[in-house]
Amino acid sequence: MSKLILTNEVVGLGGAGDVVEVKDGYARNYLIPQGYAVAWTRGGAKQVEQIRAAREARAIHDRDEAVALKDSLEATKVRLTGKAGQGGRLFGSVKPADVAEAVAAAGLGSIDKRKVHITSPIKATGEHEATVRLHEDVVAVITLQVVAAK
Numbered sequence: 001m002s003k004l005i006l007t008n009e010v011v012g013l014g015g016a017g018d019v020v021e022v023k024d025g026y027a028r029n030y031l032i033p034q035g036y037a038v039a040w041t042r043g044g045a046k047q048v049e050q051i052r053a054a055r056e057a058r059a060i061h062d063r064d065e066a067v068a069l070k071d072s073l074e075a076t077k078v079r080l081t082g083k084a085g086q087g088g089r090l091f092g093s094v095k096p097a098d099v100a101e102a103v104a105a106a107g108l109g110s111i112d113k114r115k116v117h118i119t120s121p122i123k124a125t126g127e128h129e130a131t132v133r134l135h136e137d138v139v140a141v142i143t144l145q146v147v148a149a150k
Helices: 024-031 043-059 065-073 098-107
Strands: 003-006 019-022 037-039 077-082 089-094 122-123 125-136 136-148
Touching: 003 024, 003 043, 019 024, 019 037, 019 125, 024 037, 024 098, 065 125, 065 136, 077 089, 089 136, 098 125, 122 136
Parallel strands: 077 136
Antiparallel strands: 003 019, 003 037, 089 122, 125 136
């Protein structure tokens, strides 16, 4: 088992600044190469505090504010445009950063791209769903309307 410090939120494992123990292969082959974690060291306590402070600065502090943002996100469809070929197939796919930019462009507020989770790759036009973790216990489901760019 490897002891790691998470640098980003990993669904089902923890948030940035958390110290976790995972199997060696998961740490060596996925978490560390993707930049989601760093190896834990004795001097890592300072690093943990810096990561947690940065996470707190980005977080929505008030649960009521998160619920209000959730209601506004779920009430509207977020429109995304992308280059598409015949049949509505996109060149590439929709990424969490694209969703965060579209939400900001729609005037619904700013969300952290690291909090956006797309369950299955979005590679075609149409309506799709994505989830956003706004607060520890507030998760919004966003309806994405993907259209072809003209």
